[in-house]
Amino acid sequence: MxxxxxxxxxxxxxxxxxxxxxxxxxxxxxxxxxxxxxxxxxxxxAHLRMCAPRVVQFAITNACNLACTFCSRDAGAESAWTAGDAFAMLRDLCRAGALEVAFGGGEPLVFKGFADLVRRLDEETELAVSLTTNGTGLTDRLLAALAPHVGQIRLSVYDDVDHRPLIARLAERRARFGVNWLVTPARLARVEELLFDLLERGCRDVLLLSYNGRDRALHLSPDEGADLARRVRALGRALAGRMTLKLDVCWGERMEAVPRLIEPGPCPAGREFIVLTSDRRLAPCSFHHASFPVATAADVLRVWEQERASLAAPARDPGCARSAGFGLGAAPRSLPLAG
Structure with a gap:
């Protein structure tokens, strides 16, 4: 060999x-x-070079059992994937070198054959498997089927869904899980309350997300961003050893005041991380306008190599850390979302 x-x-x-x-x-x-x-x-x-994306973020379906106001996906759009197609794509990307697949959507739990797909990926490939879910469909039976085969279940917490019973159940069953929480101006004052409540209920991993999109009311102002950074820095000290507190890469330099485990560099979207969409396209991230049709793993690797400039460009919608001022300095323009 x-x-x-x-x-x-x-x-x-x-x-x-x-x-x-x-x-x-x-x-x-x-x-x-x-x-x-x-x-x-x-x-x-020094001579090594990346030969495949490290992480595949797989938006396997747009369908969802919730209707969140900030979500831009067409929940009625049919997925172009079957469980068999998805397995073949991910198996071949794993053979090319990919390490992880992170399922999202939409809501991945509503995808037909999802639990069996996760089991096959765990048993028949070397991929680490994780998923992001709103948790409302995570029954005891489904949790029992998924838990042995996933590295982590990430729970998206929303204001109109009572997440507390589910978090208690995940903690009681010793499932590997974390919480994703979108920080908006309306939620900013509740950061400490949320984190300490989650800690009390058994959560040990929280990711704070920034908003990407055209609704200006959901973006933090520069002063609010600086305030969040100061508070996260203090929370990091207060929670040390008890909870892992994470920030998504889209915060960019707004979080300069926060100590980093790894020194921040250029946004890895489109290089270390790629997104496969429900309509079989490759995009650098979930919020980017550029996307390219792919049918096989070979297509993915070809686009990943040949379209580096497009995959490394800033997203057109406000919030992208690659844009000057995160694209928030001027009024939004009407721009196409397909590349």
Whole structure:
């Protein structure tokens, strides 16, 4: 069998069993069961180059059992995927080097055959599997079917859904889970209240999301962004050792005051991370206007290599960290959403 360049690099014995992923100039080691990640960066790795996206964010369906006002997806649009098609695509991307698939939507739990797809990916590939869900359809039976095969269940928490019983149930069953929470001006004052309530209920992992889209009322002002950064910095100290507090990459330099585990760099969307949409297109992120049709893993890798400039461009809608002032300095224009 042909030896890959990353396989020839010596690593500490304790890390030797981890899956290897070449970055541009570095080597990433990854354990899909625990999420343990180690970065090897030095002269020995300078020649390495990324050969596939590291994470596939798979919006497998637009269908959803909720109707959130901030969601821009057409919930009535049919998915172009079957469970078999999705498995074949992800299996082949795994063989090309991809490490993880993160399912979203829409609501992935309403996708036909979803639990069996997750089981097959876990048993027949080396991918780490996670999913983001509103949780309202996560019955005890479905949770029992998914839990052995997913690295983490991420629960999106909304104001009009009582998430507390579900979080208590996830914690009671020792499921690996975290919470996603969208920070808007109306929610900003509740950040501390939410986090300490989640901690009390057994949640140990929270991701704070920024809004991307055309509704200006949902974007934080510069002063509100600075206020959030100060509060997150204080919360990070208060919750240290008890809860992992995360910020999505779209916050960009608005969170400069917050200490980082890894020094921030250019937005990885479109390079380390890609999105596969429900209509079989590749996009750099869920909020980007550019997308390209793909039918096979070979198509994905071709677009990923050949369309680097488009995948690295700022999104047109306000909120993108790649845009000057996050695209919030001028009134929104009417622009097409398809690339």
């Amino acid at each position: 042909h030896q890959r360049p990353e396989d020839a690099i010596a690593v500490p014995p304790v890390l030797a069993g981890l899956r290897r992923f070449p970055l541009d100039g570095a080597l990433l080691l990854f354990d899909r069961r625990t999420g343990l990640t180690a970065l090897c960066d030095g002269p020995e790795t």
